[in-house]
């Protein structure tokens with residue numbers, strides 16, 4: 372399933388360029404266009420689902436694979452120390468409604484939710 376107006380579906384389909392870091396049959400990871408940390412990679416399933424709870428319900432094995440891919444990226448780029456964030460809903464800062472985990476690392480991360 373995909374949506375024609377979803378920017379991440381277009382990135383995953385290769386219709387919009389991105390810098391890919393890891394790619395599997397189920398998951399694509401690419402660098403965030405506006406990085407908030409020295410390492411900032413987005414891990415997304417090829418299947419369009421809107422948020423992490425929908426992913427847990429509809430594609431649980433792919434969600435688990437996303438966590439493994441996040442760890443692989445962090446192992447390669449920031450000594451396996453990282454934050455994995457799923458923004459859910461507009462007030463939480465979600466702007467793209469195709470589930471994605473933010474892999475953030477490469478620095479000592481603060482804890483300011485604002």
Ligand code: 5GP
Pocket residue numbers: 378382387389390401402403404405406413457458464465466467468
């Ligand atoms: P959200 O705010 O939904 O949790 O995260 C969306 C992320 O996607 C943001 O960090 C934003 O910088 C990133 N982003 C938005 N458009 C693009 C794009 O066209 N290419 C890439 N690589 N990242 C994007």
Ligand code: ZN
Pocket residue numbers: 373374377378379380381418419420468469
């Ligand atoms: Zn999508």
